[in-house]
Amino acid sequence: MEKAWWKESVVYQIYPRSFMDANGDGIGDLRGIISKLDYLKELGIDVIWLSPVYKSPNDDNGYDISDYQNIMDEFGTMDDFDELLQGAHDRGLKIVMDLVVNHSSDEHAWFAESRKSKDNPYRDYYIWKPGTDGKPPTNWGSVFGGSAWQFDEATGEYYLHLFSKKQPDLNWENEKLRQEVYKMMTWWLEKGIDGLRMDVINFISKDNNYPDGEIHGDNKYGDGSQYFMNGPRIHEFLQEMNKEVLSNYDVLTVGEMPGVNAEQGKLYTGTERNELNMVFQFEHVDVGNGPGGKWTPQPWKLTELKEILSKWQYGLADNGWNSLYWNNHDQPRAVSRFGNDKEHYEKSAKMLATCLHMMKGTPYIYQGEEIGMTNVAFESIDDYRDLEILNMYNEAVNEQGKDPNKVMQAIYERGRDNARTPVQWDDTENAGFTTGTPWIKVNPNYKEINAEKVLQDPNSIFHYYKKLIQIRKDNEIVVYGEFELIHEDSEDIFAYTRTLGDEKWLVICNFKSEVVRFELPELINYQSKELVINNYEDTPKEIDLFELKPYQGIVYKLT
Ligand code: TEU
Ligand code: CA
DSSP: OOOOTTTSOOEEEEOGGGTOOSSSSSSOOHHHHHTTHHHHHHHTOOEEEEOOOEEOOOTTTTSSOSEEEEEOGGGOOHHHHHHHHHHHHHTTOEEEEEEOOSBOOTTSHHHHHHTTOTTOTTGGGBOEEOOBTTBOSSOBBOTTSSBSEEEEGGGTEEEEOSSOTTSOBBOTTOHHHHHHHHHHHHHHHHTTOOEEEETTGGGSSOOTTOOOOBOOTTOSSBBOGGGTSSOTTHHHHHHHHHHHTGGGSOOEEEEEOTTOOHHHHHHHHOGGGOSOSEEEOOTTTTTTOBTTBTTSOOOOOHHHHHHHHHHHHHHTSSSSOBEEOSOOTTSOOHHHHTSOSSSSHHHHHHHHHHHHHTSSSEEEEETTGGGTOOOOOOSSGGGOOOHHHHHHHIIIIIITOOOHHHHHHHHHHHOGGGGTSOOOOSSSGGGGSOSSOOSSOOOGGGGTSOHHHHHHOTTSHHHHHHHHHHHHHHOHHHHHSEEEEESTTOSSEEEEEEEETTEEEEEEEEOSSSOEEEEOOTTOOOSOEEEEEESSSSOOSOSSEEEEOTTOEEEEEEO
16 A cells, blocks of 8 residues: 555644634634644644635634635634644644535625626526426425525525525536636645645535435425435546646545445545545444434444444555544534543543544544543523524424424534534633633533643543554554454444554454453464553553453554
C-alpha cells in the first residue's frame, strides 16, 4: 500500500462557533482558534478541519454559504484567516476547510439572480421545477423537516432544498456551475490550504427523472434518498473535480457521505479511481436508529457495531482508505453515545479512544472529545439552537401532539447541540469560552470537565489521547498494519489484531461496565509480549486468559 501524509495524520475538527470566543460577543471566532494553536500542538494532532467559516446568514450555522470567498462576519476577517493559516503552518499543522457545494445559502448572489426570472443566466445554477396541480414536483421530505421543495412566487416554480429552505441545492448538471465551484476551490487551494472536507458530496448527482420516494410508516413525505444519494453521475463529477482541481495539489480530501456503504466506499477512495482520499460513512453512528431514524433511539448491540466497522476495515484493506470517528458537530458526544458518561466515565472515554485510534485509517478527534466532554440535557427546548432539533420538536410536539418529555429525551440522546455546547477551557464563568453571553449555554458540568484540569493531570483523558497519537507516530503498524477482528461474537469485547511483517499488535476493549473474561484465540501465537498502552494502572500478568476490568482498553505488541 502506498504511503501518504494524510494516512499518517490525526485530524482535529473545530466547530468555530463553539470553540473559543476572543472578542467577547459570545460566538467563537478565528482569533479564538489562533489563541489555541499551541494547545492543539501540545495534543499532537497534525491537521485541523475547520467547519465552514465563510459568509453565511447562519440558518444552519455556516453550512448555508452566501459568499464562498469571504469570511463570516461573526468569525472575523480574511486577514484573521490568513494569520490562522500561517500560525498553523508555522507549527507544522495543516488546515482542511469545509467545502459545502451540494447547496448554497438562499442569500448567495447566484440564487438572488436565479430566482429573478426563468431566463436569468443563473436560473440553472439551481434546481427549479414546476409543480403539478399545485403540488411540489416530488413527494420528498427535507432532512430538516417539511417538503424538500419551496414554491417561489416570482416565477411560479419550486426549488429543491434537501436541507433547509435557506439551503437551495446547486445544479451540478450545469457545467457552468461546476466550473464556478472548481474556480472557487482553486482560489482556496492557491491560498495554501491543505485539503477539503466535502459536505454531503454524494448528494450532488440527482436522478433527473425526479421520481417520488417511498412513504415509510406514517411519514407525510416520501424518502427520496435513493434518488439523490450516490446518484448516476457522482463518480463522473468527482473524477472531473479531481482532474480539474484536486490532482494539482497534495491535499487531504474527505467526502461526507450519508448512505454510503463499504462497496461504494471502494469506488470513492480507490487509488486508481482518482476521486477522494477517504469518506465519512454513517453506518456505525446510525446503530440503534429506530423506525423514526435517530429520533427513535433503541438499544444497540456491540456485535452490530463491530460488524459495521470491521466491514469497512476489510472493505478498504487493500485499496482505498478509512476515516475513523466516533463523533462530530452533527453527532452526540462519543463517551455518552458509545461509552458511559455516568460510571467509569473516564475509563470508557479512554477505552473508546483506544478502540478507534488503533484501527486502520485516519482518526478524527472532535473538539472537546480529548477532554471528555459529554452530552448535555437542557431543561427547556428554548435553550436549544440547532434548526434540525427545533424543526423536529415543532413538528413532533406542536403539529403531531407527541409527548414533549419523550421528544426531549430523544434530543438528549441524539440532538446535534450535544456537540455544539462551548468547549470547556476552565472552571471560570462560561468555562472560559467567552467573557460575554454564549450563543448557546455551556454544559453545566464544566467545573468538573475542562481543559485546564486535564492538562494538569498526567493520567487524564487528554494525556491518554496524546499518548495514542504519539504511538501512531512511532509505529508504522498502527497506520499500515493489517486489521483482523477476533471474538466477533462477543457482546462485551471489541478485540482485533494489527499485523505488519512479523509484528502483531493485540487490541482488546471491554465495552461493558462489568468485569469480562478474555481468552486469547489459539491462532494467535507469540514468543514475547510488551504492553503498549492500558487505561488501568495495573497490567495483567498474562494474556492467554485474564479478566478485563470495566471499560478496560489495553494494547500489546506481540513478537
Ligand atoms: O450533514 C449531512 C447530514 O445529513 C447530517 O445533517 C446528518 O446526517 C443529520 O444531521 C443527522 O440527522 C452535513 C453537515 O455536517 C451538517 O452540519 C449540515 O447541517 C448538513 O450537511 C447540511 O449542510
Ligand atoms: Ca467572537
